[in-house]
């Protein structure tokens with residue numbers, strides 16, 4: 450079955466998101482781990498910060514907004 454990125458509708462390559470958004474998502478996760486070492490912040494609060502930060506890249510912002518719309522639960526780690 451063909452999968453498409455729920456954010457931009459590009460074809461995916463086995464990931465839940467297209468390569469661009471998938472990479473942005475992984476970067477977000479990495480950065481979140483680093484943030485948590487410095488402060489107490491929940492995933493959704495973090496996503497909100499990212500989405501509102503003018504320095505956030507376009508891809509990352511789209512991923513953050515997408516995750517926020519979906520309750521902050523990526524569900525991206527479970528291959529379905």
Ligand SMILES: [Zn+2]
Nearest residue numbers: 454457467470
């Ligand atoms: Zn995409």
